[in-house]
Amino acid sequence: MPDINENIESPFELKVSFSKVLNYYEKLVENEDEFIAAKARRILKTAESYPELRRGFSDTNILKEREKEISIILQDSFSPVLTNNEIKTVSVPFHNLIFNSSERFKNILEIAGDNFELQIKNMPEDDRYIIACNIILSFCYGYNLNFKRPFFYEIPDANGIIHYYKILYNADFCEIIPTEIAPKITQDDYDNLLDNFENIALWKEKFPPNSYIFKGFVISNIFDVTDDQSISNIKSSLIGEDKDKDESFMQGFNEIFRSLLGINDIKVGFSIYNQEENVFERVYGIGMKSFLLNNSESASCADALCSWSYNRLLNENKYFSVSDVDKVFKKAKGRAPHITALYEQGVKSAIFAPIANENGLLGIIEIVSNKPQVLNSINANKLIDVMPYIVSAVERSKNEEENLIEAIIQQECTSIHPSVSWKFRSAAKQFLIDKQRFGNNATFKNISFNKVYPLFGQIDVKGSSESRNNATKKDLILSNRIFV
Numbered sequence: 001m002p003d004i005n006e007n008i009e010s011p012f013e014l015k016v017s018f019s020k021v022l023n024y025y026e027k028l029v030e031n032e033d034e035f036i037a038a039k040a041r042r043i044l045k046t047a048e049s050y051p052e053l054r055r056g057f058s059d060t061n062i063l064k065e066r067e068k069e070i071s072i073i074l075q076d077s078f079s080p081v082l083t084n085n086e087i088k089t090v091s092v093p094f095h096n097l098i099f100n101s102s103e104r105f106k107n108i109l110e111i112a113g114d115n116f117e118l119q120i121k122n123m124p125e126d127d128r129y130i131i132a133c134n135i136i137l138s139f140c141y142g143y144n145l146n147f148k149r150p151f152f153y154e155i156p157d158a159n160g161i162i163h164y165y166k167i168l169y170n171a172d173f174c175e176i177i178p179t180e181i182a183p184k185i186t187q188d189d190y191d192n193l194l195d196n197f198e199n200i201a202l203w204k205e206k207f208p209p210n211s212y213i214f215k216g217f218v219i220s221n222i223f224d225v226t227d228d229q230s231i232s233n234i235k236s237s238l239i240g241e242d243k244d245k246d247e248s249f250m251q252g253f254n255e256i257f258r259s260l261l262g263i264n265d266i267k268v269g270f271s272i273y274n275q276e277e278n279v280f281e282r283v284y285g286i287g288m289k290s291f292l293l294n295n296s297e298s299a300s301c302a303d304a305l306c307s308w309s310y311n312r313l314l315n316e317n318k319y320f321s322v323s324d325v326d327k328v329f330k331k332a333k334g335r336a337p338h339i340t341a342l343y344e345q346g347v348k349s350a351i352f353a354p355i356a357n358e359n360g361l362l363g364i365i366e367i368v369s370n371k372p373q374v375l376n377s378i379n380a381n382k383l384i385d386v387m388p389y390i391v392s393a394v395e396r397s398k399n400e401e402e403n404l405i406e407a408i409i410q411q412e413c414t415s416i417h418p419s420v421s422w423k424f425r426s427a428a429k430q431f432l433i434d435k436q437r438f439g440n441n442a443t444f445k446n447i448s449f450n451k452v453y454p455l456f457g458q459i460d461v462k463g464s465s466e467s468r469n470n471a472t473k474k475d476l477i478l479s480n481r482i483f484v
Contacts, residue, residue, distance in 0.1 A: 015056030174216030
């Protein structure tokens with residue numbers, strides 16, 4: 001690609017230029033500090049033999065030919081002392097072309113592999129054009145639309161774990177110049193554009209392709225925000241609807257936790273706590289797994305945990321980790337059911353974290369790995385920042401389940417007495433589980449009670465006896481008035 005403007009539709013005609021930074025060094029020549037002044041003179045002398053560095057160019061071959069001179073001009077922005085620490089690049093806006101970068105950025109790309117293509121992930125093509133137009137409105141017309149969005153790179157490391165890098169642009173060394181084909185933007189045009197962000201045709205009419213010259217370069221300061229972005233991704237995943245029907249949900253959830261913990265070899269499972277029966281239950285849904293329950297549908301909490309872990313999760317609502325399952329399994333000699341369950345599944349290290357609110361335990365999130373010591377009490381602390389979102393999601397899920405259970409009981413049953421509601425709620429809950437497993441083939445099971453006898457025969461429609469008694473009372477009062 002000899003010309004950086006090829007195959008790109010933009011209001012900008014891009015030209016790499018070092019004019020503004022060289023103007024800055026012209027001022028530094030008069031600096032009282034002789035070291036600074038001498039350095040400025042050296043940089044200006046380097047550039048004076050190559051006028052295209054000031055004039056501007058779009059031919060990428062010049063970038064290669066003048067690589068040494070460009071590196072000298074940008075030396076203050078890319079300190080050799082910090083090059084292995086800072087993640088920094090020089091480029092032109094909205095373009096994957098990078099022509100100067102710190103050593104750390106080069107290493108990150110090298111580790112990502114030859115097949116990796118660097119792209120800004122959260123910038124759709126139409127938005128790219130409109131964002132460029134907004135920059136023009138600010139630079140050339142003084143309209144401050146405050147259209148600042150965070151942009152990110154997603155780059156894998158050597159283990160295939162995705163890292164998120166936030167990009168902050170420094171545009172001090174660029175200028176935007178209208179060409180002869182650039183329509184002048186009026187107040188009416190501006191007012192019209194404010195209400196038409198998605199009307200790409202209107203933006204292209206007011207800012208035709210290549211109607212403005214971008215001259216200069218931008219410095220990208222890049223920061224690893226993997227932890228923050230992973231937490232945001234967990235929050236977004238938990239907000240989504242129909243998680244139990246989405247085959248990719250758990251796969252994506254596992255990937256997010258891998259990025260958060262920086263460990264490629266982990267899986268995430270869940271078990272729900274049924275307070276009424278004091279049991280752990282499986283979460284039904286595609287891809288859902290419980291490493292605590294293994295192949296069981298449910299288990300008594302006392303049977304699933306040893307006394308210490310029972311107290312830790314149910315009473316203290318605190319997490320615990322098992323950094324070496326094999327070692328603990330040998331030591332426990334069968335007295336720790338949860339360790340046995342992990343051992344039988346080939347798990348080598350694990351974290352169990354309680355999903356709890358002010359009312360107590362709601363469930364358990366289980367994070368496991370088939371490698372020992374990669375999960376431990378130290379990296380378990382990273383869960384502190386994500387647990388509030390998981391708690392909110394489970395609370396919402398439980399409320400939705402309660403509403404569904406009530407709706408099913410009202411649809412499938414007559415009014416029921418509170419003393420037997422547990423039986424109907426249990427049947428309704430099983431019906432929901434069967435719906436997830438068997439779809440429309442699920443049926444609401446018949447409910448019966450063995451050896452149950454009515455004491456007074458009042459087993460007809462709920463409340464009818466009370467209504468009849470009130471009616472009789474009113475009749476007696478009315479009769480008394482008549483015969484008095």
